[in-house]
Amino acid sequence: MNNLYNVWIEHAKNGYENPSILLFCLEDKSMIKIIENEMNDISNVVLLPLTKITKEILNQRYNLIVYSIKEFSLGHLQIFANDEDIQILFTKILSRDINYHNKNHIQLQDLNNPRSHEKPIKRVSPSISHLKVDSFIYNYQDPIDGISTEGIKFLKQFIANFITNNSCTASKKSIQIFLYRNIKNISNETMLNDIEFLHHRTTLTSRLAIFIYKIFTFDYNASDKTIGLYFSKYYGRSRVVNGKSFGVENVKGYIIKDINFQEQQIRNDIANRLHKLRVSNDIIAQATGVQY
Numbered sequence: 001m002n003n004l005y006n007v008w009i010e011h012a013k014n015g016y017e018n019p020s021i022l023l024f025c026l027e028d029k030s031m032i033k034i035i036e037n038e039m040n041d042i043s044n045v046v047l048l049p050l051t052k053i054t055k056e057i058l059n060q061r062y063n064l065i066v067y068s069i070k071e072f073s074l075g076h077l078q079i080f081a082n083d084e085d086i087q088i089l090f091t092k093i094l095s096r097d098i099n100y101h102n103k104n105h106i107q108l109q110d111l112n113n114p115r116s117h118e119k120p121i122k123r124v125s126p127s128i129s130h131l132k133v134d135s136f137i138y139n140y141q142d143p144i145d146g147i148s149t150e151g152i153k154f155l156k157q158f159i160a161n162f163i164t165n166n167s168c169t170a171s172k173k174s175i176q177i178f179l180y181r182n183i184k185n186i187s188n189e190t191m192l193n194d195i196e197f198l199h200h201r202t203t204l205t206s207r208l209a210i211f212i213y214k215i216f217t218f219d220y221n222a223s224d225k226t227i228g229l230y231f232s233k234y235y236g237r238s239r240v241v242n243g244k245s246f247g248v249e250n251v252k253g254y255i256i257k258d259i260n261f262q263e264q265q266i267r268n269d270i271a272n273r274l275h276k277l278r279v280s281n282d283i284i285a286q287a288t289g290v291q292y
Contacts, residue, residue: 008020048065193246205241
């Protein structure tokens with residue numbers, strides 16, 4: 001994390017606008033002071049709680065640092081929905097990190113001064129760059145990329161950082177509402193099993209498709225219908241799938257086994273990207289075979 005954080009700070013100090021928003025999850029309010037002290041000499045930085053972020057603030061050109069205390073609601077990330085340029089450097093600062101610093105970092109005596117041993121040794125005030133903390137890059141991605149090896153790796157990192165971790169995570173209530181849609185038989189274990197099912201059987205359950213879409217687009221309010229239409233473009237209509245060894249029994253899903261289908265998926269993906277760049281429909285059709 002330190003390298004990512006230090007690069008972010010150096011850019012800000014040199015007057016550059018960072019492409020990522022720095023989002024801190026703090027265990028208690030006293031840690032806000034540490035951040036404020038660190039940012040004192042940087043003029044183009046704005047520090048706000050996550051709950052106060054607006055579209056107007058996001059459109060301003062400065063380095064933005066946001067924070068939440070103990071946990072945050074996934075609903076507060078909806079402000080970033082479908083922003084393809086969004087990138088968040090999510091960083092946790094925990095009490096144990098402060099304690100670790102205070103225990104292991106003390107002001108060194110001046111070895112060139114023979115009388116330095118007569119002065120009391122003082123502890124160095126903690127700075128973020130010296131703390132032993134966790135960090136995670138969270139950025140917008142096309143949901144279709146969620147079935148790739150890298151996409152699966154990202155999903156597991158997301159779950160480890162935001163859901164199953166014991167400190168500074170998304171609130172359980174918001175996870176249940178936005179990701180699991182208050183369905184009793186969907187849990188963290190369900191999603192991890194579905195990810196393994198996708199990896200080993202190349203079959204995407206509808207519930208995992210919803211999970212992927214919301215996480216990858218930040219659109220936590222997206223409807224099941226919108227998500228279903230999105231994946232149907234690539235894999236056709238969902239059907240009942242089973243994989244008892246993975247805990248998948250009589251649930252809707254998408255079969256991704258057909259190699260030709262995989263190739264068509266790539267063509268569709270390229271076509272969608274070109275369409276967003278306003279490339280003419282004729283050129284898209286010629287390049288990919290996809291008609292708009």
